[in-house]
Amino acid sequence: MKIFYDLNGSLYANITNKCPCACRFCLRNNGDSVGGNDSLWLEHEPTIDEIKSAFDEVDKSKYNEVVFCGYGEPMERASDLIEVAKYIKEKSDLRIRINTNGLVLLMHPTFDLSSMEGLIDSLSISLNASDPEKYYYITNSKFGLPSYNSMLSFAVSASAFVPNVVFTIVGVVDDDEVNACKERAADLGIPLKIRSYISNNTDYN
Template sequence: MTIFYEFEGKLYANITNRCPCSCVFCIRKNGDSVADNDSLWLEHEPSYKEIIKAFDDFDKTGLHELVFCGYGEPMERADVLLEVAKYVKQTTDMKIRINTNGLVDFINPAFDSYKMRYIIDCISISLNAPDPESYLEVSRPKFGLPSFNSMLNFATTVKTIVPEVMFTVVDIIKPEQIEQCKELAEGLGIPLRVRHWVTDNESYT
């Protein structure tokens, strides 16, 4: 069972396969893994102890960043994620990043984002679209139309908590929509990264 895997010089943590979205560009639709790693479909959700053991056993030589990502939305297990991140902070000097859809307020309404202060170094949020309607078409969240504004609210909140916050969009949307996303991100003071849509899972980051 693959809990940790290396990709392009970074260590990725695959702690859940749950996700409230079904994005049209999701790499899970392309195959079972990323690059030449083993399957990212988990036999079960690993416990905190299993995650820590897998982390300790992994050869981290030359790896300086841990990314919570994998084949699921990591904030589905926000509390476990933070406990693991604390351990990593205490035992290494690795930068810690979360790649998220930003819908934790729907996933876990009781979660306090301020718990991430001094633990998480960077959060990358999937903006995906410039407005609620197109976001619904691209991300297909189970929480419906309110998801877009919830994601934006999360972004503006964590911007005051975490040192580095960024948005991403995938170039599967129209060029004019990408420009609208750039304007939206600029208005919120959050950098935007445009990712290329991959269909072979060989160059996903």
């Protein structure tokens, strides 16, 4: 099964297929993989040892960063991810980024954000929208409307422990919403990155 995969010259880690959301633009709606890789649907949730073994097989010389981002929300396995991040730092000089929906404090309320310090170099958090209702419309988070403020709170709190934190939105929303998202991000002092829409899901508004 595909735990580590290459995408556009970067090394990605696919450690879970679990996710509390069902986003309208999720790549999982449109196929089994990305970038010509084998299926990213895992045969089972890999153990920490399986993830470590898979990392041992990777030619690290081709990369400068590991991105936790696959066919699921990596922070579903927050404590396991931290253990794997420690191993990656022990075995390589690769930087580590997590692409996340930012809902770890709802998934794992006791997760210690300070455990990311010195391990996680970057967080890319899906802002998705400028308010809780729009966010819920896009993500269908199982945690409902409180998801949005939890995600914002996580972003602010995590900034104390992770040097590079950015918000992202998918660039298919109208200009007013983009500007509202920019204001929301600026209010929190977190940069906003607008990502390309790389899905063929035409249901998105």
